[in-house]
Every structure is written in structure tokens, then in C-alpha cells.
Amino acid sequence: MTKRLTYLDNAATTPVRPEVLEAMLPYLGKEAFGNPSSAHRFGRAARAGVEEAKRAIAEAVGAEPNQVVFTSGGTERTISRLSARRSPLGIGTAHSGLPSPLPSTRPCSLPRMP
Numbered sequence: 217m218t219k220r221l222t223y224l225d226n227a228a229t230t231p232v233r234p235e236v237l238e239a240m241l242p243y244l245g246k247e248a249f250g251n252p253s254s255a256h257r258f259g260r261a262a263r264a265g266v267e268e269a270k271r272a273i274a275e276a277v278g279a280e281p282n283q284v285v286f287t288s289g290g291t292e293r294t295i296s297r298l299s300a301r302r303s304p305l306g307i308g309t310a311h312s313g314l315p316s317p318l319p320s321t322r323p324c325s326l327p328r329m330p
Contacts, residue, residue, distance in 0.1 A: 239269075 223231065232240075242248055243265045250258025252266045270281040287293040 243262060248258075248261065250256065250260075250262040252259055252263040254260075254262075266286070267281070270284040270286075273279075273284050274281040285296065287296060
């Protein structure tokens with residue numbers, strides 16, 4: 217009998233869904249890397265991928281692409297929600313299985329942090 221692997225450290229990271237991996241692969245190869253803020257061709261290609269992802273997500277949730285803000289994780293999302301630079305929709309990359317400290321549908325009324 218084959219043992220089934222159970223991953224229990226989802227607070228640190230989670231497995232990538234197959235459809236997400238497929239969408240990301242064009243940006244993860246030997247010729248496909250770059251900082252989306254860079255002006256060189258690798259950066260422009262990465263920026264095009266980010267913008268396409270923003271358009272797809274915005275369309276799926278009935279928003280405008282400029283309302284979609286990607287963050288590197290839950291902590292960055294929380295901090296951005298507490299600051300003036302927060303996403304109007306509150307969309308981040310935080311693990312969906314963890315409770316959000318601030319509901320994304322409620323505006324934040326805390327004072328701006330320095």
C-alpha cells in the first residue's frame with residue numbers, strides 16, 4: 217500500500233494548483249525571467265504577464281485591472297490594507313484557508329501608519 221503524503225505547513229507555503237503553474241511556466245524558464253519594473257526585454261515580458269494576470273482577475277471579480285494589487289504574502293497584504301496604498305478590492309496572495317485580519321469588503325478606518 218502506498219502512503220499518502222499530507223503537507224501540514226500551509227502557514228509557510230502551499231502547493232501550486234496545476235492551472236496556476238501552467239499559467240506561470242512561460243515566465244519561469246531560462247529565457248523567461250525578469251523584474252517587471254525593469255525596462256529591458258526580460259522585464260517588459262514579465263510586466264506583460266503581470267498586466268495580463270491583473271486583467272484576468274479583474275474580469276473574474278468584476279473590477280478594473282488597476283484595482284488589483286498583488287502582494288508577496290499575507291503580512292504585506294495586511295500592512296498594505298492598513299496604509300493608504302491598499303487595494304480597493306483587498307486582493308492578495310494570502311492563503312485562502314487562513315482568516316483575513318480585515319474583511320476585504322470593509323474599508324479600513326485605522327489612522328495611517330508613518
